[in-house]
Amino acid sequence: MSEAEAEAVGGRDAIWIEKYRPQSLDDIKGHEPIVDRLKRYVERDDLPHMLFSGPAGVGKTTAATAIAREVYGDDWRGNFLELNASDDRGIDVVRDRIKDFARSSFGGHGYSIIFLDEADALTDDAQSALRRTMEQFSHNTRFILSCNYSSRIIDPIQSRCAVFRFGPLDDDAIEAQIHDVADDQGIEITTDGMAALVYAADGDMRKALNALQAASVMGEDVDEEAVFTITSTARPEEVRELVERALDGDFTAARARLDDLLTEKGLAGGDVIDQLHRSIWEFDIDDRAAVRLMDRIGEADFRITEGANERVQLEALLAGVALEAGEE
Secondary structure (H helix, E strand, O other): OOHHHHHHHHOOOOOHHHHOOOOOHHHOOOOHHHHHHHHHHHHHOOOOOEEEEOOOOOOHHHHHHHHHHHHHHHHHHHHEEEEEOOOOOOHHHHHHHHHHHHHOOOOOOOOEEEEEEOHHHOOHHHHHHHHHHHHHOOOOEEEEEEEOOHHHOOHHHHOOOEEEEOOOOOHHHHHHHHHHHHHHHOOEEOHHHHHHHHHHHOOOHHHHHHHHHHHOOOOOEEOHHHHHHHHOOOOHHHHHHHHHHHHOOOHHHHHHHHHHHHHHOOOOHHHHHHHHHHHHHHOOOOHHHHHHHHHHHHHHHHHHHOOOOHHHHHHHHHHHHHHHHHHO
């Protein structure tokens, strides 16, 4: 990295998710079992092809670049090719860019690394071509694929890879990283502000640091109000009230709360669905009501994903729950 690049990454106005991105495997928080396995591969200089699966913001790309840094040292950029499959989805990418890089010679190293991010966005034809490329250049190239859903990767590729499943980061890992960044930046975070950051992140470190950076400019301290405003996240008690009104059979009150979340708070329909889903088992409701609500949420989520009107589907969800409550 040039001095200009280093200054851009580490300077005062840097994006914090890049400035504080872990540079080594030891720096990665929250995935100790995975890191231990990866370190053994690096120590033995015996990398297999690897498949990293898991939700966004949990460290898949960071782990791949950390491996490259530890294997190649200062030469890592010349021996590491990163492609985003969601941008380059066609078979020509596999046949051309990947093959051109795989055919290149890399002085002093036995193999290069090709990191294919969002590999589950590749077409089936492209994945088939990739499978053949992985076989053809296995003597001098290692592939690291990352995806959100490993089920969308064809079996012949999965069988050629060591699979690592990255789950959402736990609250302790998120909080520890936030503390480190806040201390380095001289930011004061209130107790409720920290709780709000962890809640809004929902296991996504990238979301946590972006929220912290954005909230840090809103006042002297990062508090709950700033975090929920910046992240367009509903407070847990607001989601609870929405659900309780519907379970009480009061559709009008539930609809008014939903309108507040969508209009005043600026939440998207998908955000409301996500918060409902993650909060169901935190509510003090009986199992039957929880199961009924989960069924309704799943139906609304499917319809919204297929392109249905968000407000209509969410109101239908609340209406269905309220009607069932009134019949009991």
